[in-house]
Amino acid sequence: MIALLMRDLRLATRAGGGFGLGLAFFLIVCTLVPFGVGPQGGTLALIAPGILWVGALLACLLSLDRIFALDWEDGSLDLLATAPLPLEGAVLVKAAAHWITTGLPLVAAAPVFGILLHLPGAAQPWLVAALALGTPALSMLGAFGAALTVGLRRGGLLMSLLVLPLYVPTLIFGAEAVRRGAAGGDGTTPLVLLAGITMAVLAAIPFAAAGALRVNLR
Numbered sequence: 001m002i003a004l005l006m007r008d009l010r011l012a013t014r015a016g017g018g019f020g021l022g023l024a025f026f027l028i029v030c031t032l033v034p035f036g037v038g039p040q041g042g043t044l045a046l047i048a049p050g051i052l053w054v055g056a057l058l059a060c061l062l063s064l065d066r067i068f069a070l071d072w073e074d075g076s077l078d079l080l081a082t083a084p085l086p087l088e089g090a091v092l093v094k095a096a097a098h099w100i101t102t103g104l105p106l107v108a109a110a111p112v113f114g115i116l117l118h119l120p121g122a123a124q125p126w127l128v129a130a131l132a133l134g135t136p137a138l139s140m141l142g143a144f145g146a147a148l149t150v151g152l153r154r155g156g157l158l159m160s161l162l163v164l165p166l167y168v169p170t171l172i173f174g175a176e177a178v179r180r181g182a183a184g185g186d187g188t189t190p191l192v193l194l195a196g197i198t199m200a201v202l203a204a205i206p207f208a209a210a211g212a213l214r215v216n217l218r
Helices: 002-013 021-037 041-062 066-074 076-082 087-116 121-149 155-182 188-217
Strands: none
Touching (some): 002 087, 041 087, 041 121, 066 076, 087 188, 121 155
């Protein structure tokens, strides 16, 4: 599993591997929003929790098609399906590699982007905690969508349509936790629900994604 994880990380950090693409998109979203809604700090602070979470969600979505696409093209996916490592474990490792190269940079950069949107300082810890708990679920659900559409030409749009509805609960509770923190309240309840969603996704989705891959490999 470690060898597979390191391989995926090396592929992601090579030129054209998609590393940094989500972070750049997140920066563009946070930079363009003030131009669209105006530079008023009060307005930006009000919408910042939702904008930050929508930006992170879409940034994660950008590189999902790369999770299995390269392995499908070079035949590595067939080898993974017959390897001693269960296919469910391979799915989990690939989702982890996607999170490390896409979700983790978003978590680290979120406080800076929050400043751009005038997010109150009291909400910054809630933002980091919510993204740290929620982005693994985004990567895992994205791996499921990528498994369903692997091998399809122009499957990126179809994958987005399949995955976006699954992202909605994570988006709702993640943004609510940040919103409560910005208002000076306690965001513990949304965070607990967010953690529950993530744990449920990590427990169930690898089996669903592995089943989808087996169907596509037949």
